[in-house]
Amino acid sequence: MRSLVSFLLLALVASVQAISSSGGNRLLVILEDVAEKAGYSKFFGDLEGMRKSLPYLLPRPNVRVQAASHHLLIASATGRGFDIAYETPKSESLSLFHLGERSYDHVLFLPTKAKGLGPNLTPNILLEFINAEGNILLALSGSTPVPSSLVSVLLEFDIHLPTDRQGLVVDHFNYDTASASEKHDVLLLPTPGPLRPDYKDFFSLSSSDAPDGRERAGERVVAFPNGVGQTLGQGSLLSPILRAPSTSYSYNPKEESETIDDLFASGSQLSLVSALQARNSARFTVVGSADMLSDKWFDASVKKVGEKTSVKTLNRDFAKAVSGWTFGEIGVLRVNWVEHHLNEEGLSNASNPKIYRIKNDVTYSISLSEYSWDKYIPFTVPENDELQLEFSMLSPFHRLKLNPTISSEDSTTYSVSFKLPDQHGIFNFLVNYKRPFLNNVFEKNTVSVRHFAHDEWPRSFVISGAWPWIAGIGATVTGWLAFCAVWLYSAPPATGESKKKQ
Amino acid sequence: MRFLPSFVAPLVLLAAGAAQAASSWSFDDATVQVNAKKAAGAKEKFSETNQLSHPIAIGNTDSVKVLLVAKDGGKGKRPHQAFVVLKDELSGLEAPFPMTVKENGKAVVDIKYVDLPIQLATSTSPLKASVVLASFGSSKGLNKPIFSVTLKTDPNATPPVYEKPLRYGKREAIDHIFRADPKNPPKIISAFFVLAVLATVPALFVGWLALGANVSHLQRALRDAPIAHGVFFGSLVALEGVFYLYYVSWTLFQVLPVIGVVGAATFLSGVKALGEVQSRRLAGER
Numbered sequence: 001m002r003s004l005v006s007f008l009l010l011a012l013v014a015s016v017q018a019i020s021s022s023g024g025n026r027l028l029v030i031l032e033d034v035a036e037k038a039g040y041s042k043f044f045g046d047l048e049g050m051r052k053s054l055p056y057l058l059p060r061p062n063v064r065v066q067a068a069s070h071h072l073l074i075a076s077a078t079g080r081g082f083d084i085a086y087e088t089p090k091s092e093s094l095s096l097f098h099l100g101e102r103s104y105d106h107v108l109f110l111p112t113k114a115k116g117l118g119p120n121l122t123p124n125i126l127l128e129f130i131n132a133e134g135n136i137l138l139a140l141s142g143s144t145p146v147p148s149s150l151v152s153v154l155l156e157f158d159i160h161l162p163t164d165r166q167g168l169v170v171d172h173f174n175y176d177t178a179s180a181s182e183k184h185d186v187l188l189l190p191t192p193g194p195l196r197p198d199y200k201d202f203f204s205l206s207s208s209d210a211p212d213g214r215e216r217a218g219e220r221v222v223a224f225p226n227g228v229g230q231t232l233g234q235g236s237l238l239s240p241i242l243r244a245p246s247t248s249y250s251y252n253p254k255e256e257s258e259t260i261d262d263l264f265a266s267g268s269q270l271s272l273v274s275a276l277q278a279r280n281s282a283r284f285t286v287v288g289s290a291d292m293l294s295d296k297w298f299d300a301s302v303k304k305v306g307e308k309t310s311v312k313t314l315n316r317d318f319a320k321a322v323s324g325w326t327f328g329e330i331g332v333l334r335v336n337w338v339e340h341h342l343n344e345e346g347l348s349n350a351s352n353p354k355i356y357r358i359k360n361d362v363t364y365s366i367s368l369s370e371y372s373w374d375k376y377i378p379f380t381v382p383e384n385d386e387l388q389l390e391f392s393m394l395s396p397f398h399r400l401k402l403n404p405t406i407s408s409e410d411s412t413t414y415s416v417s418f419k420l421p422d423q424h425g426i427f428n429f430l431v432n433y434k435r436p437f438l439n440n441v442f443e444k445n446t447v448s449v450r451h452f453a454h455d456e457w458p459r460s461f462v463i464s465g466a467w468p469w470i471a472g473i474g475a476t477v478t479g480w481l482a483f484c485a486v487w488l489y490s491a492p493p494a495t496g497e498s499k500k501k502q
Numbered sequence: 503m504r505f506l507p508s509f510v511a512p513l514v515l516l517a518a519g520a521a522q523a524a525s526s527w528s529f530d531d532a533t534v535q536v537n538a539k540k541a542a543g544a545k546e547k548f549s550e551t552n553q554l555s556h557p558i559a560i561g562n563t564d565s566v567k568v569l570l571v572a573k574d575g576g577k578g579k580r581p582h583q584a585f586v587v588l589k590d591e592l593s594g595l596e597a598p599f600p601m602t603v604k605e606n607g608k609a610v611v612d613i614k615y616v617d618l619p620i621q622l623a624t625s626t627s628p629l630k631a632s633v634v635l636a637s638f639g640s641s642k643g644l645n646k647p648i649f650s651v652t653l654k655t656d657p658n659a660t661p662p663v664y665e666k667p668l669r670y671g672k673r674e675a676i677d678h679i680f681r682a683d684p685k686n687p688p689k690i691i692s693a694f695f696v697l698a699v700l701a702t703v704p705a706l707f708v709g710w711l712a713l714g715a716n717v718s719h720l721q722r723a724l725r726d727a728p729i730a731h732g733v734f735f736g737s738l739v740a741l742e743g744v745f746y747l748y749y750v751s752w753t754l755f756q757v758l759p760v761i762g763v764v765g766a767a768t769f770l771s772g773v774k775a776l777g778e779v780q781s782r783r784l785a786g787e788r
Contacts, residue, residue, distance in 0.1 A: 184638055246587075259603060260600050385671070388673065399676035400676075464686045465686040481742065488719075488731070491718035
């Protein structure tokens with residue numbers, strides 16, 4: 001009986017939790033020592049929505065359920081509602097999968113000292129986790145070498161780390177004079193704008209996220225202490241979130257403290273925070289500096305080179321944006337519905353017919369919502385960007401901009417009207433909207449496009465070139481009837497000549 | 503924050519330097535030289551305040567050698583960061599070339615054309631070179647433009663090709679180009695030929711009349727077999743009427759039963775009517 005009740009409770013909690021965040025809320029944090037989480041208490045507090053952790057790892061299920069439901073009540077009131085489990089790589093019970101299903105929705109790696117991560121976190125398992133649409137946030141540190149299994153995972157994604165698994169990014173021009181006047185390893189960076197003008201801007205923290213008084217761009221500062229820079233390959237799935245300033249460079253503090261023998265990378269080639277969104281929309285983010293997420297640097301006071309006043313860092317908001325993006329709280333698009341119909345007077349305009357005729361006028365609409373922290377909001381395409389509809393058979397015949405037509409509380413409808421091409425065959429209405437930082441939208445609706453039926457062509461009497469032929473038929477008919485009358489009723493002529501035309 | 507043994511010595515030195523004054527990095531005795539395959543070019547001097555006025559041109563086998571002495575607060579010293587950075591002004595892309603620096607601050611770098619990243623090697627605008635000298639501690643870093651480099655393209659060599667990597671973004675709009683509608687000749691020409699065709703009907707009638715055609719036996723035929731002749735000729739006209747309706751609106755299966763009825767009437771009345779015509783022929787009246 002008790003087990004039945006707890007099962008029902010579990011099912012209830014599971015269903016409530018499933019809708020609380022679009023990507024699920026089971027978060028696993030891997031760290032060297034579970035006690036280390038105290039250093040990140042603000043970050044985890046924001047994620048959890050609570051200041052103290054809950055006894056999730058208790059073995060008895062009913063206690064776990066009570067804890068979870070209790071947690072839910074509080075989470076809905078204050079925080080982002082993640083269900084955090086803390087583990088060390090050495091833990092034997094640690095497993096990302098249970099019976100072939102993911103045990104966690106997201107994994108957060110904090111720096112660990114060991115060279116490898118053990119048999120439960122091999123590169124292969126991590127890749128499988130990504131393939132199963134799990135999200136990973138990986139935080140590195142300049143003071144501990146990166147575990148080799150994580151280096152292998154990064155190489156799979158074409159993200160490269162300095163040789164010897166260790167590096168430190170310094171910038172002698174943009175450092176924090178208050179805390180790193182000697183080593184220059186605390187970089188102060190303006191919050192990043194959109195990567196390209198047509199990309200959605202999630203990380204500039206410009207709008208309501210920033211507290212008053214810090215609105216000027218120069219004062220919106222993120223501190224990047226003691227971090228490792230990465231270089232990114234050419235792949236289109238990779239995008240840097242935060243790039244290093246042009247005078248910064250990466251060196252190995254162990255071997256290159258005096259001179260740089262072999263420069264790994266410098267300037268904006270160095271990516272400090274990089275993002276990968278896999279084809280299945282799973283997200284993988286590398287944060288070069290784990291300290292960035294620590295309590296010490298949340299709202300820390302820093303002083304730029306050559307400036308007298310110190311400013312507060314926006315690390316807390318930046319950490320929220322980065323973790324929120326990685327864990328599917330922002331930048332998640334949902335297609336609500338797709339509709340297409342005939343757009344011609346006097347004809348049926350039923351929704352989503354299977355067949356159209358060539359040169360029909362057709363209207364296509366798609367409704368999109370965007371998940372933003374805790375709710376769906378209408379999706380607006382960034383300026384300079386377009387949501388495009390392709391009407392394609394093998395290759396696109398039309399590629400048209402979809403314009404917003406109807407906007408409701410939680411969705412925007414984009415639609416376009418156009419004339420079908422004069423080619424019959426099997427066509428697709430295809431919306432293939434892939435952009436960095438937005439999950440992939442791929443909507444394909446197949447329809448047949450037929451030829452004109454024999455009675456849909458213009459009649460011959462409206463074709464002026466056919467008039468002589470129509471007149472010819474008329475003349476023949478008249479001639480034939482006259483001939484019949486003459487043949488039937490003609491009397492022989494009165495004169496002697498008897499042979500006449502028949 | 504672990505201080506490694508190798509770190510401490512320079513840091514202490516730098517700290518000592520910083521304690522004296524807020525010093526800054528500078529350079530001296532700076533020259534730039536273009537080394538071609540056959541002969542070395544002339545050395546040209548530049549300084550912090552006085553950058554080269556003319557651009558340096560290099561071909562695809564040449565290299566640029568930059569020599570300078572790095573100084574911290576006037577004394578020759580080795581900075582941790584000593585780069586010559588080439589920047590493409592159009593795209594904003596940069597490539598660093600670390601200098602080899604000796605303890606006394608003498609720094610040298612040899613930038614070969616072939617070492618240029620492809621994005622810079624294919625650039626059409628001059629590349630801007632700047633010197634970056636900086637190190638740990640409180641000394642202020644130096645980041646100054648010094649000269650610009652133009653790339654000579656060799657007409658004999660195959661030009662490097664840079665293929666842009668794929669990036670997600672909006673794509674070019676496509677509007678389907680419809681086949682042109684079938685064209686008609688000018689209506690005046692059609693009308694002329696319509697008239698020409700219609701004119702054959704009166705021409706035919708006039709020809710027949712000239713040959714003596716007439717309908718004088720109509721009354722006799724109607725007297726001898728009035729129903730047969732009426733129905734027979736009427737059915738011929740009706741047949742054409744059915745064809746007309748088929749052209750305008752009827753379908754084949756509306757046409758067929760009507761044709762059947764009209765055809766049967768033609769056949770039955772035709773037997774009688776044509777018999778009457780035969781009787782006139784036998785009477786020698788045709």
